[in-house]
Structures are given as C-alpha cells and as structure tokens.
C-alpha cells in the first residue's frame with residue numbers, strides 16, 4: 001500500500017513549512033530513515049526522512065513551495081508491493097511529531113477555494129483572499145502560487161514586476177547538472193534574474209536559509225517600525241574589556257566580546273519594562289513573561305536568531321557560555337527548532353564587524369530589537385569639559401503599533417519628575433512616605449496611580465514657596481491665581497519652564513492658523529493672572545505682532561483693534577462680549593470694520609451659545625483654550641480646527657480622570673475630576689493635581705491628525721457647582737437654556753437665597769437685547785414664563801426668571817462672576 005509523506009510539525013507554533021529541495025527524484029528507491037528532502041521553516045532547515053523503504057512514486061509539491069503542516073509531500077510504494085493501491089495512508093515525515101491525518105485546511109475552515117487560472121496552494125489562496133488580491137496578478141516562479149509568492153507580492157505593494165512569470169522560468173548550468181531556477185522568488189533581491197540577464201551573470205536559485213531570511217525580511221517590512229538612537233558612554237565596560245581580554249582568551253580558548261554585556265543590559269531592562277515585552281498577534285496584545293532573548297547571528301547563507309532562555313536569570317559568565325554555545329551550533333547548522341523560538345526581543349551587534357550603527361528590522365512577534373554599534377573612543381563634551389570616552393551607538397527599533405515615542409517619553413519624564421519631587425520637595429517626600437510609595441515603584445505609566453494626589457489646599461499649607469523644587473535664584477517669574485478664598489496659589493517658573501510655556505502656547509495659536517503675519521490683540525489681563533503674559537509669550541514665539549492691551553479701557557480696546565488692524569484676539573469669553581457690546585454702542589460694526597479672523601477664549605466655562613454669539617459678532621472662528629495657574633496657566637489644552645474637544649499637551653501635562661468620590665481612575669468618555677501631573681515643570685513638579693474641573697477624556701484619533709488625547713469642554717468646576725435643594729446645578733446649564741431663546745443675552749447672574757428655615761430659592765437675572773427691550777412688557781412677560789418652564793425641565797428645579805433691561809448687570813474685565821450665593825448669611 002503506498003503511503004503519503006506529510007509536511008511534519010517541526011515546532012509548536014509552526015503552521016507551515018517550505019520544501020527547500022528534493023534529495024531524491026521520482027522513481028528512486030529509498031531506505032527507511034533515508035533523507036528524501038530538505039524542509040525549512042523560517043527558523044531552521046531539517047531533513048525529511050522516508051518512513052518506510054520503497055520506491056518514491058510521486059513528488060507532490062514543488063521545490064520552494066510553502067505548504068501547511070500535514071500537506072502530503074510525496075508518495076512511497078513499499079518494497080513488498082507490486083501495484084499501487086488507491087487506498088493511500090498518510091504518514092508524517094521526519095518523525096518529529098506524530099499525527100495521522102489533517103483534513104484539508106480550506107475544507108475545515110469552510111473557505112471556498114478561488115478558481116484561479118493558475119494553481120495556488122490553499123494557504124496562498126487564503127492569504128490572497130484575506131488581502132483582496134487577485135491571484136492572477138501574482139507573479140510566481142513555480143508552477144503553483146505559494147504563500148511566499150503572496151507575501152512578496154504584498155511586501156512589494158502594487159508595483160508591477162518587470163517580467164511576466166512565464167519568462168522567469170529558465171534553465172541554468174549549475175554544478176554540472178541542469179537545474180531549473182524555479183525557486184528564485186520574485187523579490188527585489190532577485191535583481192533581474194530574468195531571461196534578459198546577460199549570459200555571463202551567475203543566476204542562482206535563492207534557497208535554504210538565505211531564502212527564508214529574504215522572505216522574513218520582506219514580510220516584517222510591513223510592520224510600521226520606529227527607531228530611537230542614543231550614544232552610550234561605555235567607558236567602564238571598555239576598560240574592563242581591555243584589561244581582561246588577553247587573559248580571557250588564554251584561559252577560555254575563545255575571545256571575550258562586548259555582546260554579552262549588552263545582552264545582560266537588555267535582559268535586565270526587559271524585566272523592568274512590561275511594555276516592551278509585548279507582541280501583537282491576531283490583533284491582540286500579548287505581554288510575555290519569560291525573558292527569552294534572541295541574538296542575531298549572521299551566517300554565510302543568511303541570518304538566524306537563536307534564543308537564550310530566561311536570560312535575565314543568568315549572570316555574565318552564564319550569558320557568555322549560553323551565547324557561545326548557540327553561536328557555535330548556529331554556525332554548524334545544528335540548531336534545534338526549540339533553539340530558535342519563543343524570543344521576546346532580539347539583540348544584533350553590528351559593532352563586531354566594525355559597523356557604527358545598526359538600523360535593525362524587527363523580528364516577527366517582537367516589539368523591540370536592539371542594535372549595538374562598534375565601541376570606539378570619541379571626544380565627548382561633558383560637564384567636566386571635553387573628554388576622551390568609549391562610546392557606542394545603541395539603536396532600538398520598535399513596533400509603532402505597540403509603542404510610540406510619546407509613551408516612552410512620558411514614562412521617562414514621569415520617572416525623572418517623581419525622583420525630583422521626592423528629592424527636592426519635603427512636602428512630597430513626606431506624602432510619598434505616608435502612602436508607602438518610592439520613586440523606584442514607578443515603572444510604567446499605570447504606576448502613576450500609586451502616587452498621592454495634590455490638592456488646592458496643599459498650595460495653602462506650603463504657601464508661598466514650599467512646593468518649589470528649585471531655589472528662588474533659578475525662578476525667573478511668579479504668577480498667582482485670584483485667591484478669592486484665602487491665600488492665592490503661587491506658581492514659579494524657571495527659564496526652562498518659560499520656554500516650555502512659550503512652546504505650548506505657540507502650539508495653541510498655531511492650531512488656529514496664527515502666523516508671523518498676524519496682529520495679535522491680547523485682552524487677557526496682564527499681571528499676576530497667568531492669562532495675559534501666557535498668551536503674550538506664545539504669540540511672540542510664533543512671531544505675531546502682539547498688542548499687549550490687557551483687559552479694560554474698552555473703548556480704546558475697540559479703537560486699537562481697528563486702527564492697528566488686529567487679525568487675532570484673545571481673552572475671556574465674557575469680556576470679549578463686553579468688547580463687542582461697547583463697539584455696538586459706538587456704532588461700530590465689528591464684522592465690516594475689523595479684520596479679526598480668529599480668536600482664542602478660555603479661563604472660564606462658556607457654552608456653544610456664547611461661542612456662536614462671539615463668532616457672529618466678530619465674524620471670526622473661536623477656539624477654546626484651557627489652563628490653570630497650578631499647572632502653568634493657559635497652554636494645558638486647546639481646540640484644533642475640528643472643535644471636537646481640546647487636545648491636551650500631554651508630553652508636558654499628563655492627564656487622568658478620576659471618580660472624585662473613590663479616587664479611582666475612570667475610563668475614556670466618563671465624566672469625572674480632571675487630574676494633571678506636570679512631566680517637565682522644573683520649578684513646580686506638580687504630581688496628580690486635582691483640578692476640580694469636571695470633564696471626560698477621549699483617546700480616539702482626531703480627524704485633524706493630532707494624536708494627543710482630547711478633553712471635552714469644561715462643563716464647570718466642582719466648586720462652581722451649586723447644590724440647590726439637593727439638586728446639582730452648573731451655571732453653564734442655565735446659560736445653555738437662556739441662549740436658546742431669541743432676545744436674551746449671555747449677561748446673566750444667578751442668585752441663591754434662603755429665608756430662615758425655608759427652602760433655597762433660585763433666581764436667574766438675564767439681560768434682554770435691545771430688540772426685545774423695545775417690544776414691551778407683554779412679550780417680555782411671556783418670554784419670562786417660557787424660560788422659567790424650560791429651566792424647570794432642564795434642571796428639574798423651579799427657578800424664578802427675571803428679564804432685566806440691557807446693561808443692567810455688572811460687567812467684568814476678566815473672569816465673570818455668575819453666582820451670588822446669599823445662603824451663607826444664615827449659616
């Protein structure tokens with residue numbers, strides 16, 4: 001009875017193998033255990049042996065073809081048989097792992113095979129289908145399209161190959177025998193191994209390890225990778241190496257190299273960074289536990305990456321012998337499948353061949369690969385002057401789908417900041433000790449949750465300077481918040497803090513299209529308030545022409561805006577409407593007389609209704625900007641042209657949202673209290689500051705292309721929230737209702753009263769516009785009733801509405817005071 005020899009399963013994770021070459025031809029007699037073919041996976045090459053003695057009647061797959069595990073490769077008729085039988089029995093080749101029969105993969109998965117004009121392996125068909133590729137467009141050197149051909153097609157994008165497949169089949173005289181160069185893959189590596197190749201060119205089939213290496217390189221090229229390069233000072237290591245190497249060689253019989261030292265560092269780092277122990281498989285992230293580290297070994301015929309198991313458990317001598325053993329066996333082609341699987345990161349040392357810098361390509365299923373360049377002596381500028389040091393370039397290639405520069409930068413900055421706060425601010429050292437946390441506990445961004453919060457009251461108890469991490473001689477600026485209740489919050493800025501502030505404010509204005517051609521009129525208040533000088537510095541960084549008007553002197557404000565040709569304005573939204581109002585009083589139509597194109601407004605909560613009003617009156621595009629004195633002032637977050645939330649400058653201010661009751665972090669989209677940790681502030685290394693602003697975060701990509709996290713518009717702060725008869729009310733909720741009625745303005749005030757032993761009374765005073773004002777009391781009375789009804793619906797609470805005449809309520813030059821709470825009078 002003839003039997004089928006199947007593609008063996010060479011390792012656990014393996015799903016397919018490639019027939020590298022046939023060692024026997026159809027019709028040859030074979031002995032049991034005699035090699036009949038070479039099988040290769042992307043890791044190793046092994047021999048396929050005949051399971052029984054007999055005659056090789058048929059070869060079922062072509063050289064170079066990659067087929068799933070269990071695919072019949074050849075048919076052998078046993079010696080005892082005379083005639084072939086139809087009842088075939090499959091037998092796994094090579095004896096590596098036992099299995100009897102594997103149903104056709106297509107059949108099992110219910111995939112209807114496409115009916116291409118040319119034959120294609122089931123795997124190739126499946127991969128092509130998954131990528132929506134028409135099989136007829138794939139160039140393949142063999143008679144059948146293989147998985148490798150599809151991979152190459154994918155790696156090459158839609159670039160057409162120079163030659164049609166038919167012309168690629170050619171015969172070449174190699175080693176005195178005629179072989180068909182059918183396994184030359186259609187890759188860039190082939191150069192032009194086509195019929196047009198000049199006769200004197202050597203054209204050899206790409207096979208074995210070289211072919212596997214080529215295939216893998218082509219397939220990993222599809223991974224979006226980044227590469228970060230640093231120059232490491234390795235003088236101490238180099239001195240040790242130079243001192244020991246001769247004695248080592250004499251004693252051990254093989255040379256000492258730098259590699260094990262770098263391996264040691266890599267293995268130890270991997271232990272501390274779960275984030276780089278990840279892999280992306282089937283669209284999911286896996287975090288691996290065993291620190292199995294691969295080392296790239298260049299052989300004459302390709303690249304192989306044997307793996308040192310649990311490398312973090314080995315000391316240096318242990319790593320040296322593990323590495324030596326693997327390299328020796330790799331060179332001798334004696335690696336076992338398990339020697340080359342399971343790695344979670346890889347090291348490649350191009351320095352051993354004199355290379356200064358490697359730009360490694362990622363290994364499949366690994367998030368990082370470390371390249372080590374040659375250790376050379378260089379002159380380096382240090383704080384002790386120019387020194388002669390041993391240095392090496394270290395390059396880390398990383399999978400951008402799993403890791404990005406921002407995360408890496410954030411965690412590095414967080415660690416530095418936490419260490420600084422701990423070392424230099426006694427307040428923080430004590431807080432750390434009280435919550436039993438140490439800077440070394442902060443190893444991932446999630447560890448931030450272990451840090452204690454900072455609250456507004458901490459500014460009071462440390463007033464004025466005891467939260468600073470630098471001496472006053474390094475502080476070049478002070479600002480303070482209004483401090484209406486008790487001591488103000490004092491913020492200090494070093495020169496570097498000022499530069500950072502300028503940068504984040506410049507980003508803010510650049511998002512609204514401000515350039516050096518703009519004339520920027522700033523009506524945020526100058527002085528201790530951060531708004532004025534904060535906006536000022538950003539506009540100057542951009543190079544706009546700044547008019548430092550500050551708030552107030554509103555008539556002059558309007559005159560300057562017109563005379564100096566302001567194209568950009570910035571201020572609190574409430575004062576901006578005061579400016580508009582004064583202009584109207586002067587009979588000036590802002591839209592036709594001014595050039596203002598864009599405006600930046602913030603420092604207080606405002607609604608879409610106010611935005612519309614500002615945009616209409618000035619004929620500009622309004623951007624919401626957010627910040628607070630404790631963190632830096634304006635520049636913490638700002639809108640982009642999509643106006644779908646404010647992008648947080650999270651490379652400097654790391655945001656979280658917590659449930660204010662439990663202190664637990666809330667997921668994206670859930671409204672809670674906004675927390676900031678300053679990652680780069682020198683003077684004030686504020687950690688987990690509770691802003692009392694209520695908001696939700698959104699990590700989804702923004703259509704504008706910025707990738708930074710967004711926060712929603714602030715609905716109000718916890719301190720602005722009024723509790724009236726047990727109902728929570730934000731002033732912005734009231735504003736929203738008022739501005740939905742024609743005739744009402746955004747000048748309103750909320751009064752809360754309580755008569756002795758009675759319930760709270762909520763009263764809303766709102767100014768009528770001129771038109772409504774002239775309509776008479778009947779219209780106004782009816783509108784009052786309608787708004788009272790709407791407010792009742794929106795708040796679930798009765799509020800008495802009073803429409804007052806224009807310009808009746810107080811105006812503000814900065815932040816407006818909306819609420820007058822008279823309940824305190826009765827304790």
Ligand code: ADP
Nearest residue numbers: 481482602603604605625626627628629714717
């Ligand atoms: P103070 O606490 O005395 O008002 P700040 O100027 O530091 O002094 O105020 C910061 C606060 O202003 C923020 O915490 C937030 O409540 C509010 N704020 C700032 N910008 C905005 C904005 N764009 N939208 C809503 N509220 C804002």
Ligand code: ZN
Nearest residue numbers: 640642702704
């Ligand atoms: Zn955006």
